[in-house]
Amino acid sequence: MKLLYRGAEADLFEGEWAGAEAVFKFRKPLPYRLPVLDEEIRGQRTVHEAEIIRHARTAGVRVPYLYYVSPRESLIVMQFVGGPRLKAFLQTSGKETGEVSKDFGSAVGTLHSAGIMHGDLTTSNVIVGKGGVHLIDFGLATHTVKVEDQAVDLRLIKETLVGAHSEVAASVMSSFFTGYAEVVGEKKAKEVGKKLLEIERRGRYARVE
Amino acid sequence: MKEDLRVLGIESTAHTFSASVVSEKKGLLCDVRDIYAPPEGSGIHPTEASIHHAAVASKVAQEAVTTSGVGWKDIDAVAYAMGPGLGPCLRVGAVTARTLSLSLGRPLVPVNHAVGHIELGCMLTGAVSPLVLLISGGHTMVVSYSSGMWRVLGETLDLTLGQLLDQLGRHVGFASPCGRRIEEAASRSHRYLRLPYTVKGNDVSFSGTITAAKRLIDAGEPFDDVCFSVQETAFATAVEVTERALAFTGNSELMVVGGVAANKRLAEMLGVMVGRHSAKFHVVPLRYSGDCGAQIAWTGLLAYKSGSSIPVEKSVIRQSWRLDTVPLPWRIAA
Numbered sequence: 001m002k003l004l005y006r007g008a009e010a011d012l013f014e015g016e017w018a019g020a021e022a023v024f025k026f027r028k029p030l031p032y033r034l035p036v037l038d039e040e041i042r043g044q045r046t047v048h049e050a051e052i053i054r055h056a057r058t059a060g061v062r063v064p065y066l067y068y069v070s071p072r073e074s075l076i077v078m079q080f081v082g083g084p085r086l087k088a089f090l091q092t093s094g095k096e097t098g099e100v101s102k103d104f105g106s107a108v109g110t111l112h113s114a115g116i117m118h119g120d121l122t123t124s125n126v127i128v129g130k131g132g133v134h135l136i137d138f139g140l141a142t143h144t145v146k147v148e149d150q151a152v153d154l155r156l157i158k159e160t161l162v163g164a165h166s167e168v169a170a171s172v173m174s175s176f177f178t179g180y181a182e183v184v185g186e187k188k189a190k191e192v193g194k195k196l197l198e199i200e201r202r203g204r205y206a207r208v209e
Numbered sequence: 210m211k212e213d214l215r216v217l218g219i220e221s222t223a224h225t226f227s228a229s230v231v232s233e234k235k236g237l238l239c240d241v242r243d244i245y246a247p248p249e250g251s252g253i254h255p256t257e258a259s260i261h262h263a264a265v266a267s268k269v270a271q272e273a274v275t276t277s278g279v280g281w282k283d284i285d286a287v288a289y290a291m292g293p294g295l296g297p298c299l300r301v302g303a304v305t306a307r308t309l310s311l312s313l314g315r316p317l318v319p320v321n322h323a324v325g326h327i328e329l330g331c332m333l334t335g336a337v338s339p340l341v342l343l344i345s346g347g348h349t350m351v352v353s354y355s356s357g358m359w360r361v362l363g364e365t366l367d368l369t370l371g372q373l374l375d376q377l378g379r380h381v382g383f384a385s386p387c388g389r390r391i392e393e394a395a396s397r398s399h400r401y402l403r404l405p406y407t408v409k410g411n412d413v414s415f416s417g418t419i420t421a422a423k424r425l426i427d428a429g430e431p432f433d434d435v436c437f438s439v440q441e442t443a444f445a446t447a448v449e450v451t452e453r454a455l456a457f458t459g460n461s462e463l464m465v466v467g468g469v470a471a472n473k474r475l476a477e478m479l480g481v482m483v484g485r486h487s488a489k490f491h492v493v494p495l496r497y498s499g500d501c502g503a504q505i506a507w508t509g510l511l512a513y514k515s516g517s518s519i520p521v522e523k524s525v526i527r528q529s530w531r532l533d534t535v536p537l538p539w540r541i542a543a
Contacts, residue, residue, distance in 0.1 A: 006456070007453075007456055008449065008452040008453040008455070008456040008457075009449070009452075009453075030445075030449070030452075030482075031481050031485075032445065032448050032477075032478035032479070032481040032482045033441075033445045033448075033449075033478075034401055034441045034445070036401055037401065037403075037406065037441060037442065037445065040403075041406060087457075119409060119410055120410050120411070121410065122410075122411065122453075122457060124456075124457055140408060140409070140410060152409055152410065152412075153410070155410075156409075156410035156411060156412070159361065159362070159363075159410075159411065160362075160411075160457075162360060163353070163355070163360040163361060163362045164355065164360070164362075164457070164458065166355060166356050166360070167356070199366075202366075203364065203366075203531070204347075204348065204364070204365070204369070204531070205292075205293045205528075205529040205530055205531040205532075206529070206531055
């Protein structure tokens, strides 16, 4: 199998499953972590991720189809989604990011409306696929309807954009919010946006205007 | 144009009052410190620490200049830690620096303490533009340089790693900073007690960990085992988000700085993690991982060279001053 991506906690391989192009996500043992703690976390995250992906798909979020799940091997086999990651997309697309950013916003909105927090929404975990924006890597996702948790999701998006894509951060964020508000409603979007600022203000040494 | 530039730096953000002289050509000439030690069971009381600082300020500054081998007249600029830190402590450093600036007739240069940790670390280790894990009593942050600023890729949502260790230590009667005694206790145990492992996206949180750890101690679990478990759990979360940031940025260097960087178990875990990536791992020498005048003097020298100074009447202190809002003219020029 071909190594697709070496992530921090998992390696992704490209292979075949029952004749279909598939991604094998293997959560490798992290040697710096105490083995007893490591095994528990890897097993938990594998099961959890599979559950959440299934739930997200039912809710209408574009996520990969699941083919096979094995907690003992910390392995998930799922559909291969073609297309660049948002990170690469933003680095190469110049200014034409409006539609994609909006689509990203509505995907996250749909996810939140279904009571799911992604928990790791960096631009590496978003694929700009043919049918639209796909969300991947639900290893840190949780079932939650709390505004606080939804705002934590948005905070990471903002943190990643400002941290790694500072030139386009403001415009991507603005289109993102448009798409997000279309799904969750203006009132809810404002509430989450307000909470986001509150969380930033809580940050150490923060002064948010 | 002078052949060499020499900057005196004053650090006083928390428990350490320190002065250092650096030279553009020769690097660090000296680093003199006098550290406030709180009574057993206590943390740093800001006023008490500032009284200590005020008492030692002139002695430390004089000793720094004497041991540096240069005279007062050879000092080209005076740098001070403008923030972030404890207000009363910052004020003592600022007053000392202002006084020296006025009496020597040399410019005053404000320095951000966190930037100081990073720039001194880069100078000492040879790192150029590393991904930085900044871990101390005041910070727990993963940052990388981009477009003129250190950008935060992940940080703590509540306590810093230093505070976590201090709160654990104080719970059993130690005085801050407790890091070393906790490391010693942890090294005597291999019995892991499950504690909350909290990673949210690229951020960490230790409030649940400290509450659970204190409960374990109150329930009679051996202190050594709790220390071991706290270190294993909390450090693993910090290393996990650092690894995420490393994978995300693809940076070829990782540097760890700040007081908690002195912990050997943490350095070991980071070393193992970095070994899985094609990145070079820089650990700041033990003597300079924690707070010191050298971090202020060296960063002050970089800032001064790129034209940064502040009139005395405007030289305020900033208790809250986030790292990702500090302009870095010398990095833009480089």
